[in-house]
Amino acid sequence: MPELQPLPAHLIGGNFLLTETDPGRVFTPEDLTAEQRLMAQTAEKFMEKEVLPHLEALEHQEGDWSRRLFRQAGGLGLLGMGVPADYDGLELDRATIVGVEEQLTRLGGFGVTCGAHSGIGSQPLQYFGTEAQKKKYLAKLASGQWMGAYALSEAGSGSDALGLRTKAELSADGKHYILNGTKMWISNAAWADLFTVFARVDGQQVTAFLVERTFPGVSTGKEEHKLGIKSSSTRRVILEDAKVPVENLLGGVGKGAYIAFNILNSGRFKLGAGAMGAAKEALRGATQYALERHQFGRPLAGFGLIQQKLAEMAVRIFAGESAVYRTAAMMDAVFATGETLAATEPPFPRGLEEFALECSIIKVACSEILDDVADESLQIHGGYGYTEEFSAARTVRDSRINRIFEGTNEINRLFIPGLLLRRAQRGRLPLIGAITKVTQDLLSPAPLEDQSGEDLLSAARGLLGNAKKLTLFIAGVAHQKFGDKMIEEQEVGAALSDLIIDVYLGESAWLRTAKARSTRRETSVLADLTLQFINDAVGRMEGHARRALAALSQGDELRAQLGMVRRLLRWTPLNTVARGRSIARRLCERGSYPALLAAP
Amino acid sequence: MKILVPLKRVPDPDTKIRLKPDGTGVETDGVKFSVNPFDAIALEEALRLEEKLGEMDIVVVSIGGEASIEQLRVGLAMGAQRALLIKTGAALDSLAVAKILAAVYQREQPDFVLMGKQAIDDDANQTGQMLAALLGIGQATFVSRLELVEQRTRARCARETDAGLESITVKLPAIITADLRLNEPRYVSLPGIMKAKKKPLEELELEALGVAAVARTTVLHYEAPPSRQAGVRVPTVEALVDKLKNEAKVI
Numbered sequence: 022m023p024e025l026q027p028l029p030a031h032l033i034g035g036n037f038l039l040t041e042t043d044p045g046r047v048f049t050p051e052d053l054t055a056e057q058r059l060m061a062q063t064a065e066k067f068m069e070k071e072v073l074p075h076l077e078a079l080e081h082q083e084g085d086w087s088r089r090l091f092r093q094a095g096g097l098g099l100l101g102m103g104v105p106a107d108y109d110g111l112e113l114d115r116a117t118i119v120g121v122e123e124q125l126t127r128l129g130g131f132g133v134t135c136g137a138h139s140g141i142g143s144q145p146l147q148y149f150g151t152e153a154q155k156k157k158y159l160a161k162l163a164s165g166q167w168m169g170a171y172a173l174s175e176a177g178s179g180s181d182a183l184g185l186r187t188k189a190e191l192s193a194d195g196k197h198y199i200l201n202g203t204k205m206w207i208s209n210a211a212w213a214d215l216f217t218v219f220a221r222v223d224g225q226q227v228t229a230f231l232v233e234r235t236f237p238g239v240s241t242g243k244e245e246h247k248l249g250i251k252s253s254s255t256r257r258v259i260l261e262d263a264k265v266p267v268e269n270l271l272g273g274v275g276k277g278a279y280i281a282f283n284i285l286n287s288g289r290f291k292l293g294a295g296a297m298g299a300a301k302e303a304l305r306g307a308t309q310y311a312l313e314r315h316q317f318g319r320p321l322a323g324f325g326l327i328q329q330k331l332a333e334m335a336v337r338i339f340a341g342e343s344a345v346y347r348t349a350a351m352m353d354a355v356f357a358t359g360e361t362l363a364a365t366e367p368p369f370p371r372g373l374e375e376f377a378l379e380c381s382i383i384k385v386a387c388s389e390i391l392d393d394v395a396d397e398s399l400q401i402h403g404g405y406g407y408t409e410e411f412s413a414a415r416t417v418r419d420s421r422i423n424r425i426f427e428g429t430n431e432i433n434r435l436f437i438p439g440l441l442l443r444r445a446q447r448g449r450l451p452l453i454g455a456i457t458k459v460t461q462d463l464l465s466p467a468p469l470e471d472q473s474g475e476d477l478l479s480a481a482r483g484l485l486g487n488a489k490k491l492t493l494f495i496a497g498v499a500h501q502k503f504g505d506k507m508i509e510e511q512e513v514g515a516a517l518s519d520l521i522i523d524v525y526l527g528e529s530a531w532l533r534t535a536k537a538r539s540t541r542r543e544t545s546v547l548a549d550l551t552l553q554f555i556n557d558a559v560g561r562m563e564g565h566a567r568r569a570l571a572a573l574s575q576g577d578e579l580r581a582q583l584g585m586v587r588r589l590l591r592w593t594p595l596n597t598v599a600r601g602r603s604i605a606r607r608l609c610e611r612g613s614y615p616a617l618l619a620a621p
Numbered sequence: 622m623k624i625l626v627p628l629k630r631v632p633d634p635d636t637k638i639r640l641k642p643d644g645t646g647v648e649t650d651g652v653k654f655s656v657n658p659f660d661a662i663a664l665e666e667a668l669r670l671e672e673k674l675g676e677m678d679i680v681v682v683s684i685g686g687e688a689s690i691e692q693l694r695v696g697l698a699m700g701a702q703r704a705l706l707i708k709t710g711a712a713l714d715s716l717a718v719a720k721i722l723a724a725v726y727q728r729e730q731p732d733f734v735l736m737g738k739q740a741i742d743d744d745a746n747q748t749g750q751m752l753a754a755l756l757g758i759g760q761a762t763f764v765s766r767l768e769l770v771e772q773r774t775r776a777r778c779a780r781e782t783d784a785g786l787e788s789i790t791v792k793l794p795a796i797i798t799a800d801l802r803l804n805e806p807r808y809v810s811l812p813g814i815m816k817a818k819k820k821p822l823e824e825l826e827l828e829a830l831g832v833a834a835v836a837r838t839t840v841l842h843y844e845a846p847p848s849r850q851a852g853v854r855v856p857t858v859e860a861l862v863d864k865l866k867n868e869a870k871v872i
Binding site for chain 1: 637639651691695698811
């Protein structure tokens with residue numbers, strides 16, 4: 022395998038934890054060009070004028086609205102945005118695509134149909150397919166003429182994806198693989214024309230296949246009765262002696278795991294990005310309702326506790342969105358190097374793999390932000406929220422799946438420290454040196470830099486730096502105690518993940534504000550949102566750190582470590598009541614989240 | 622054939638309009654801007670004529686600052702072949718705009734001009750009519766149906782009037798202004814946006830056109846409409862009539 026080229030510090034996956042990033046190097050939503058915004062507007066109008074009027078029919082899967090609207094979306098170029106121009110795609114970068122897809126995911130199920138198609142449904146072929154395979158199928162998928170689906174899970178293997186049992190055996194004449202097994206919870210199953218199916222060749226090697234719906238032996242089960250995303254189709258895919266031509270084998274025999282996991286990296290990123298679109302829509306609905314609904318002679322928006330909820334939603338969406346756009350551009354930059362990893366045949370782009378950790382962060386953080394935003398939006402709607410009169414109830418049902426599919430949030434929380442360790446062991450991330458240095462620094466009596474007296478944003482950056490040190494220190498303590506068995510200590514691993522998630526989101530918000538400060542005259546709202554997020558994160562981080570350390574140490578050692586936690590996370594609480602009210606007031610004046618951020 | 626379609630940059634119809642505290646104008650920071658919806662209808666009609674009759678030269682033109690390039694790009698993305706920006710920072714009224722468009726008309730020599738009946742920001746509904754008068758050519762305003770007839774030398778138009786639909790035929794070249802029901806503009810497709818990047822967009826200083834843009838009207842003050850007062854419930858029809866007569870003074 023050829024040596025990988027060294028990447029600049031800010032483009033090394035996981036390296037944000039070990040270094041500080043220059044704000045000039047991050048991409049932020051404020052950097053979107055007029056053209057990129059125009060593309061998002063097309064999607065916004067399409068959703069409003071075409072999808073919204075048919076929402077009821079879509080929710081009940083009446084008629085063929087899903088297919089019709091899907092094709093129409095394809096005609097506007099919304100389904101092949103990331104596909105190379107050679108295969109009738111638009112070859113857009115992720116930073117552009119994110120803005121468009123945020124609009125497509127505003128209305129639950131239809132967004133899942135489109136996302137499952139252009140993400141996990143088309144990307145295995147796009148990134149792992151041969152020229153011949155791509156020629157045959159990719160343009161059809163990019164135009165929306167065909168719909169794609171991804172079939173990995175089985176009844177007995179959900180989180181344990183590689184526990185799959187579907188078998189593939191070469192036919193006697195060597196021309197076909199014969200597939201037998203049943204795939205579970207397959208998005209788009211009712212309508213998909215092409216499935217990426219994972220099966221074990223000779224009962225052993227996990228391998229991916231491109232399976233056309235019309236191949237003999239391929240059928241789907243009945244529609245699952247789901248809690249939400251009812252507009253989307255979810256069924257079993259049944260393979261009974263399904264005949265798949267050998268030329269439809271994807272990436273090489275036994276290479277299925279590379280495909281499955283790397284496609285899920287990208288899928289997790291897309292899921293998180295889409296969740297931000299849905300969250301903004303939920304916040305818009307909550308804001309509108311709070312302005313219109315009067316109680317005790319005032320609009321709900323006039324009450325402190327409602328303002329607090331609205332502000333909290335905006336604060337968390339801001340941080341999630343900042344992390345999404347930052348990561349999108351980082352992935353774009355590594356894709357742009359054109360470097361490939363030769364693990365599969367043909368080799369696949371390095372960009373798909375480099376930020377697996379960041380993709381997991383985004384999946385977990387954004388799906389949980391969406392769930393909380395949806396829940397609080399329903400709460401603001403009160404009794405009406407519990408009925409179907411407003412969209413709040415549907416949003417709660419629709420959002421819930423995001424914490425489950427494409428790797429549960431629990432699985433992803435375990436991936437995060439696991440990936441850090443693995444990258445360190447493979448020499449892709451100088452983690453061990455960083456842990457050693459931090460541990461020495463922290464145990465030496467030298468005083469920490471004093472953050473008092475500086476302006477709040479500088480203090481916030483100092484705090485984020487200390488939170489990174491704390492995270493590395495705890496990782497070091499855990500590794501010292503458990504060694505490679507650390508992975509079994511799931512609770513400690515998840516606490517580390519939660520620290521890392523808050524660090525990444527907080528830092529992304531901070532970098533975004535710092536970047537805007539250098540180009541815009543007025544950034545007080547961005548600063549307010551950033552400070553509020555970091556302020557709230559301090560309490561959460563302290564809890565995670567204490568929980569982890571209490572499980573790792575005891576007695577005097579523990580007491581000394583907890584003293585260090587206090588020292589590192591020293592932070593004078595901000596007046597979040599006043600700041601929250603001011604954020605909510607502005608949100609209500611402007612009516613929506615994006616307008617909240619615009620200059621005054 | 623060549624069709625000239627003027628596009629005006631206006632606040633998006635869905636955006637919430639806020640006034641500057643001193644009443645000198647509308648707050649533009651943080652406001653989303655769009656192509657004037659009636660102008661988009663005019664462009665859509667030009668594109669449909671092209672689809673029906675074969676290749677045409679559709680030129681979109683906007684007057685204003687660099688920001689209007691955004692709207693011209695939308696026009697190109699929808700399908701226009703070429704865009705022209707007449708650059709000026711001056712405050713313009715309908716007549717000033719009509720004079721500038723007249724100069725653009727002389728420069729471009731189109732077969733006709735297809736434009737919105739009015740812009741949704743000032744709702745003046747004057748520019749099309751003034752332009753026709755300045756050029757001494759015919760006009761068909763408030764058009765809800767358009768057809769080219771007699772070897773494309775005339776346009777047969779249905780005009781929406783208070784009395785109903787009026788059918789007229791106007792000799793080309795002419796100024797045709799689009800009403801709401803003429804068509805439903807297409808979406809700006811993503812491939813369209815990509816193609817627009819490669820289409821020519823010419824920027825021209827107003828002075829280079831040889832017209833002076835002098836507004837003859839001045840806006841003194843902007844004021845938001847009063848917010849709606851709470852309603853009252855009246856016990857009887859008599860009380861209602863009394864209130865309408867004596868309080869509201871509308872009957």
